[in-house]
Amino acid sequence: MTDGSEKKIKLLKKTSKNYLLSGVILMVLSLIGLYFVTQYFIREETDDSLKSTLYRIEQLLEAKQPISSVHPIIEVQKTQIEGTASLKDTLINDPLEDEEEVFRQLSAYKSVDGETYKISIRILLVESEDILLAILASYITIIFIIFLAQFYFSRQHAKVIWKPFFDNLEQIKTFSLQSNQKLSFVETNILEFSELNNELRALTDKVILDYKNLKQFTEDVSHEIQTPLAIMQAKVGNIIDDNVISTKQFKLLTEIQQNVQRLAGLNKKLVLLAKIENQQYETSQSLDITEQLTKAVEEFKEMSAIPIHYTPSGSILVRIDSTLAQVLMDNLISNAVKHTPEDGIIKVDIANNTITIANSGKNSIADPNKLYNRFYQESASKKSLGLGLAIVKKICDRYDLTIDYHFENKFHYFTLRFPKN
């Protein structure tokens, strides 16, 4: 499983995050809105109240009633010049607190019997500001509580709703073609999930069927080719066994046998490659791969005169199929043996979860990128099929091992790195 470059986020976390974010934005916006609306209404009310007070004072003036000023709330003064009426905020020293306070002030001029009066009525704005704040504070408290409760309940609810989905996801994660086990999904009454289950079921059934067919095909091909080869091999064996042939004929027959063997080997290797590609090898157990290495070295020491310098040391635990582990080691050692000149040597080293296999050589490989291609041959070796390293590479890919090649001081180095446990 490889994640994309961007970081993955859990569905529930994502929806919660979006919910929280949009909730906060809405809360802030509605708060601002409420502030202005409430402020507007309070202003209106204040102004209305000022106007109605003004009206009453004018009535009193017209009725010639004496009016006493109440600083700074009501002020009635005689004046020579008649100005225009105004409504504005103003700063006035409030004697009660002895500090500058904001007042809403309505000034008007009134002429009664040739006398002009300037009437100023003021209302302390702090009061209305307090009301505004109280409204906003209770609003935000209520909204916040509702929001939190809703957030909690929707989260719980989402968990319940998505549960079948997550359960089925876990199932799919454990799905393996090799285990031959069908998926048994958790049923749900949610239409989309139920559809998803049906589609997944259909898909996995098809995959299992295709896989079986492919496997069958691989086996059939292997079978069909091996049988005629077996007949050829046996017939040649009969002729040799009859003991009536000359040395020259024997040589020819042995060559036929060798090529039958070669074809059988080729077939076996191609089937092996296909099997690795089809993931027909399970990774059930962890094993110490140095055992396979030791075995491979022992076998090749008996089959070749080229000295192999190897001291078994430490252990490297890898989760790998044991047959493939042996094939991997055999192919690497075999590759080294085949490409070492007669006077050369092979060095095998184990260190820090890596195995390095080095063999003497004159020049670096011309095109290391092609090294793992099927049927790639650096030199025309009569025995080599050019599949050994392709198989090595396939096995490495299958089990997330890395293999590197480099040439240094007249040695070809193949370095096999294992994942750390």
Added chain:
Amino acid sequence: MKVLIAEDEVALQESIVKFLERDGFVCESASNHKEALYKIDLYDYDIVILDINLISGSGLDVLKTLKKEGKKSGVIIISANNSLDDKLEGLDLGADDYITKPFHLPELNARIKAVLRRGKYGGDSCLIYHEIKVNTESRQTFVNNKEVQLTKKEYDLLVYFIVNKNRVLSKEVIAEHLWGDHIDLADNFDFIYVHINNLRTKLTKVAANYIKTVYGMGYRLTEE
């Protein structure tokens, strides 16, 4: 010794019969599943060579019937399939050995004799060739009743020679027997010479002389 060869490829069947008869086996063949079932029901065989993919049925069914009826035959499965599953299934069902196509006839011969030697089919666990005696149970080798220490490969080589006595064995055939699948990875078979030479030096002069080099062909165990 009676052998039944249940193999649907008649050409292969004939080759096996021809090879085994030279060693004194009495051979019968069955070309399909039905014939095989019929014959094992009617006669007792020391060895049944069973192709896993018989026409009209699986060789494994024949094996099951054989075991169900309590027959004492040793069973060697021939399969075109190198898959481990098939191998394990066959051996689980009571087969004694498993050989993959294509195989060398001397190899099949050696496998048959190894199964027979295992005692439960009435064979002798000792191989004797003149003054050479090999106890295959304890894996000891004696020449003139004196024990000789052989490596695993030398021992296998000697046993292979004895069971295939008087037959020319090419380097390829010997290598395939001793190293099995690894031999695909070898670049030549000259190393066989080293192992044969080592074996010869460990035997007495007379005994060593039985292993003859057949010029240009290979090796043969013979008293001539």
